[in-house]
Amino acid sequence: MARSVESESISGELTPEEPGRNRKKLVISAVSLVVVVFLGGGAFAVIRHGESKAAVAPAAAAVTTIAVAKTDLTDTQSFTGTLGFGTPQSLKGAGQGVVTKLPLTGDIAERGKPLYSVNDVPVPVFFGATPMFRKLDNPDLQGSDIAMVADNLAKLGYSVGTRAKDPGKAAFTPALVAALKKWQKHAGLDDTGTLDVGQIVVVAGAVRVNSVSAQLGDPAAGPLMTVTPTEKVVTIPVAPTDVGSIKTGAAVTIVRPDNKNVPGKVVSIGTTVDGGPDSGGTGSSGGGAQNPPKVSIIVAPDDESQVSDLDSASVQVQVTTQTHAGVLAVPVGALVALREGGYAVQLPNGTLKAVQTGMFSKDLVEISGTGITAGLLVVTTS
Numbered sequence: 242m243a244r245s246v247e248s249e250s251i252s253g254e255l256t257p258e259e260p261g262r263n264r265k266k267l268v269i270s271a272v273s274l275v276v277v278v279f280l281g282g283g284a285f286a287v288i289r290h291g292e293s294k295a296a297v298a299p300a301a302a303a304v305t306t307i308a309v310a311k312t313d314l315t316d317t318q319s320f321t322g323t324l325g326f327g328t329p330q331s332l333k334g335a336g337q338g339v340v341t342k343l344p345l346t347g348d349i350a351e352r353g354k355p356l357y358s359v360n361d362v363p364v365p366v367f368f369g370a371t372p373m374f375r376k377l378d379n380p381d382l383q384g385s386d387i388a389m390v391a392d393n394l395a396k397l398g399y400s401v402g403t404r405a406k407d408p409g410k411a412a413f414t415p416a417l418v419a420a421l422k423k424w425q426k427h428a429g430l431d432d433t434g435t436l437d438v439g440q441i442v443v444v445a446g447a448v449r450v451n452s453v454s455a456q457l458g459d460p461a462a463g464p465l466m467t468v469t470p471t472e473k474v475v476t477i478p479v480a481p482t483d484v485g486s487i488k489t490g491a492a493v494t495i496v497r498p499d500n501k502n503v504p505g506k507v508v509s510i511g512t513t514v515d516g517g518p519d520s521g522g523t524g525s526s527g528g529g530a531q532n533p534p535k536v537s538i539i540v541a542p543d544d545e546s547q548v549s550d551l552d553s554a555s556v557q558v559q560v561t562t563q564t565h566a567g568v569l570a571v572p573v574g575a576l577v578a579l580r581e582g583g584y585a586v587q588l589p590n591g592t593l594k595a596v597q598t599g600m601f602s603k604d605l606v607e608i609s610g611t612g613i614t615a616g617l618l619v620v621t622t623s
Contacts, residue, residue, distance in 0.1 A: 305622070306589050309569050311615040314602040316563040318486070322477035322540065324495070325553045326469035329451040334359065334461040335373070336439015341457060348450045349471055353397045353428065356442055359461040364442050365428055367393040372443045377413055378435040387411040389443065390436060394420045447471050473548055474508065477558055478535035481514055486562035493540050495548070496557040503547045507560070511537040565600045568607045569615060574622035576606060584608075586619040 334340070334357070342358035350356050355363030369389035377387060388411035391401045402416025418434040426432040430440075439461060448468035455465040475495055479487070489510055495503040516532035540558055542548050577585045577593060585593040586608065599607030 305620065306618045307572060307575065307621045309571055309586075309608070309613060309615055309617040309619060311567060312570050312605075313564060313566045314568055314570060314600045314605060314607055315561045315565075316600060316602060317559050317561050318483070320477045320479060320538075320558050320560065322475040322495075322538075322556055322558045323553065324473060324475050324548060324551055324556050326449055326451065326471070327474050327476065327539070328537075329467035329469050331464050332442070332444065332448075332466050332468050333463060334364070334439065334442065334455075334465045336437065336461055338362075338439070338461045340455055340459050340461055340465065343453050343455060343457065344450045344466070346450055346452060350442075350444055350448045350450070350468065352393060352447075353424070355428075357465065359439065362440075363429065364440065365430075367441050367443050368446050369393065369443050370445065371408075373436070373438045373441060376435065376437040378437075380413055380415065380418075382413045383410055385409055385411065387413050387417070390421070391417050394424055397424060399424055444468065472541065473545055473551075475505070475540040475542075475556055475558055477538040477540060478515075479538050481534055481536050484510060484536050484538070487538060487560055491560060493561075494559040495540065495542055496559065497548070497551070498554050498556065501547075503542050503544070505540050505542040505558075507538060508541045509539040511539075513537075563600065565607055568599060569609060569613055570602075570605045570607050571619055572604055572621050573601065573606050574604075575619050576608075586613070589618055589620060 336359065338360040340357060340359060341361045342363075344350075344356055348356075350366045352368050353365055356366050357364050367389065369392065371385045371389045373386060375382075375386065377390065385408040388404070388408035391404055391411060394417070395401050395404075399420040400416065401420045402414050405411050421436060422432040422434040425434075447470075449471045451467040451469045453466045455463070459465075487507060487510065489507050491507045493505045493507060495505045497503060514534045514536055516534045571586060575586050576596075576598070577587055579585055579593075579595075583595060584598055585595050587593050594610060594612055596608040596610040596613055599609065601607075
């Protein structure tokens with residue numbers, strides 16, 4: 242906490258470094274007096290004009306001094322987030338038939354493995370960005386759906402022959418047909434060498450079943466479940482005005498509900514603002530409450546095993562938004578608030594030196610000014 246003094250110098254004489262020298266001059270008259278406050282203790286002396294000695298209160302407490310340090314200061318903000326598996330997304334089935342088997346919540350969709358069954362036939366998972374939108378049964382066909390099938394079969398260990406560099410020109414070649422037949426046989430499917438809509442389900446990557454909405458006997462073409470990524474992340478709703486100070490890849494600290502710290506990093510910053518007056522509420526004209534606008538920040542723990550015991554939890558995330566490296570700093574208690582404005586630090590002999598303050602970080606403050614150097618001893622209250 243900054244202290245306040247009226248005079249610029251403990252001796253009552255201005256020094257070149259003291260603030261306010263150009264704004265006023267100290268005039269000592271016959272009736273004036275200077276009150277000298279020893280900031281490190283409770284004693285004071287009153288010096289009257291014409292007196293050679295000061296009356297000093299007994300048992301003055303010793304002042305506390307500390308050296309100005311050269312260090313790195315950081316500005317950290319704390320946000321409340323939710324630990325989980327990210328935002329769930331709907332997964333829909335396709336094709337004809339009815340659902341005869343469904344996964345359990347928490348099951349992982351793996352490449353080439355069945356996720357559910359239609360008409361008692363397993364529906365395996367392929368990874369990719371292009372869903373099945375037509376039946377593959379003609380060697381003249383070309384397109385990105387064929388490239389997706391070829392890529393999955395290749396990663397499952399099957400030889401698919403030469404592939405076009407442009408996914409849009411991928412062809413349903415005899416080599417790809419042969420690879421498809423082999424995979425179908427190994428997967429317990431009819432090895433027809435053709436593939437129709439609904440016979441596989443395409444997702445972006447490995448996903449975890451978050452919830453199951455369909456029931457046995459429901460049509461295969463429709464919403465079946467919601468899925469999330471398989472890795473745990475923290476989702477933080479942040480005000481748009483705070484997003485600019487957060488960078489992708491920035492190191493963070495995740496504070497668990499039991500106060501254990503888990504290192505992590507920012508993996509993505511949303512570009513869509515949620516909430517506000519147009520977010521589905523009644524708005525101010527209808528008297529309903531408005532949700533403040535937010536942008537979602539996604540944070541991932543460096544070591545997921547450190548949160549493996551938590552499926553979902555509210556956590557605090559400490560984000561370093563600014564760093565000042567190699568600056569001079571003192572405890573905040575070393576600042577002296579000057580009556581005419583600004584701050585100073587006090588030397589052990591009572592002299593005040595004006596300083597400019599920079600970043601405040603916890604109980605430290607960045608300072609600079611004439612004569613302020615690392616190792617300089619200053620008086621402090623803490």
